[in-house]
Amino acid sequence: MDTNLSLDRIIRRAKDVMTFNTRTYEEIVRDPSATAEAAIVVATVAIASGLGQLFDGGGALIGAVIAMLLGWVISAAAIYFVGTRVTGSSATASSVERVMRIVGYAAAPGIFSIFSGIWLVGWIFATIIFFWLLVTMVLAIRASMDMTIGRAILTGVIAWIANLIVTGLVWWIFGINPTFPFS
Secondary structure (H helix, E strand, C coil), rough: CCCCCCHHHHHHHHHHHHHHCCHHHHHHHHCHHHHHHHHHHHHHHHHHHHHHHHHHHCCCHHHHHHHHHHHHEEEEEEEEHHHHCCCCCCCCCCCCCHHHHHHHHHHHHHHHHCCCCCCCCCCHHHHHHHHHHHHHHHHHHHHCCCCCCHHHHHHHHHHHHHHHHHHHHHHHHHHCCCCCCCC
């Protein structure tokens, strides 16, 4: 586990996560140096999401970045709490940092949200990305919490609700009219 940041490794891992390579999910969960990498992925996705919403005004970029970064932390904490206290089993063991690493990488499909602001077809991109993110997030929860797909889905639904509340508040504060339902 290399402690140096490598753009090549970040790109490879992001591609593997987007193509559902579960071996890479496990690798990221076990690699403490992947936390910084995950932050880079989240920041990149946040900028892409903000650029995709620029038609909504200048506050859209700032709001998207804040919402994504805040949503990442809130989601990881919610997933950890729900996964270890509510939906987990006696064998469920994890840490917030492990969850943050893989959830950050699982946000990688959001890079394509830059296209969600395209007039008339942006909603198509947003819908595809939304479902793509659902799959990567469930696999991320499963890998970080060592749980079944069913428990991972339940954990994700509860954590997603918390993320929507936070994201909605940020959108409201910045006056953003959201075109992408899962930033």
